Ligand SMILES: *Cc1c(COP(=O)(O)O)cnc(C)c1O
């Protein structure tokens with residue numbers, strides 16, 4: 001399979017990265033997703049042999065699944081209940097962190113009615129995380145790696161939500177932070193990225209330009225001692241997304257749903273949800289059964305959807321132009337793996353227009369009282385389209401992800417929402433407005 005290598009492979013000099021001193025719980029090594037070569041745990045992200053991306057390999061707990069289930073169920077009300085399956089030290093919950101996760105899995109009956117889903121429809125609503133997006137999950141894991149490797153500055157290239165999540169986590173855990181964003185983000189995301197007191201640098205370019213810049217910084221002495229959560233700590237960062245799979249299954253009574261609709265930016269979240277499901281099966285925590293994974297993009301940034309529909313294995317980069325800025329990555333690092341997973345599981349990758357995104361945000365708000373950011377509009381809109389085109393089976397249990405809070409992307413819906421009427425404070429005026437009863 002073709003792999004895109006867009007990142008520098010030079011590891012920075014780090015203060016304290018000797019493998020012997022690293023305690024990341026059950027994490028045993030890093031392994032190459034292409035050739036399988038293993039490396040000691042460290043702040044590296046590309047295979048020295050084939051440049052393939054690295055991922056965390058584990059010594060996972062063995063033994064009685066029922067005992068492990070109980071241990072998880074009586075654990076902390078956060079992602080740390082899954083610490084035995086994550087690259088974190090056993091005492092992680094006692095360290096200063098934001099304790100993200102264990103967000104609601106909402107049974108969305110009214111939305112199901114509108115979409116014609118009869119097999120059970122759920123929204124995994126991650127808008128209630130500490131910085132109001134799913135990114136708190138991945139950052140929390142990266143922070144533990146940063147601690148283990150002795151970094152003192154946390155950094156990232158961000159489409160918006162990650163910058164806020166890194167700023168907040170750094171503030172809480174006592175790191176310096178310096179984060180990088182494209183210059184044209186939503187006001188709510190810029191404020192959230194800045195308010196935690198770290199350094200925020202707006203780059204005149206797209207996210208892909210920001211990401212390339214960060215890769216150069218890592219290879220340069222300017223970036224020495226810096227942990228870029230989604231670049232040189234990416235193998236660890238990615239593991240945070242597995243917790244979505246764990247939570248969904250636990251909340252369904254330790255069952256895998258038939259279909260899951262997941263937004264795609266770099267594609268990391270989608271690939272790690274699949275990894276998490278496979279681990280649950282391997283550990284005997286859930287019964288092995290087929291499931292379908294669907295990827296969702298905005299039409300204005302749909303390189304993976306394009307490749308899926310064209311039957312290609314490689315993802316041709318695009319220049320993003322969409323209101324779904326949190327998903328606006330034109331050259332998604334995990335694109336080829338997303339294609340693999342969608343095809344292997346019998347799912348699909350689909351996209352919707354910005355107008356459909358706005359409609360879907362309002363549909364979810366009107367039917368379930370959940371105000372999603374544009375990424376949630378993308379997944380709900382794509383779910384509707386997948387049903388209409390017969391790609392998603394409405395008679396099967398379906399989980400749709402909402403990965404962020406609508407308050408961060410008010411501009412997307414502001415032009416088409418507002419007061420039903422503006423009146424004088426009198427009963428006559430209200431009667432005249434025709435809203436009584
Ligand atoms: C970052 C992000 C995603 C997914 O990102 P991946 O790079 O694909 O893991 C999804 N939704 C929101 C709101 C995000 O901020």
Ligand SMILES: [Zn+2]
Pocket residue numbers: 032033034035036037047048049050051052
């Ligand atoms: Zn390799």
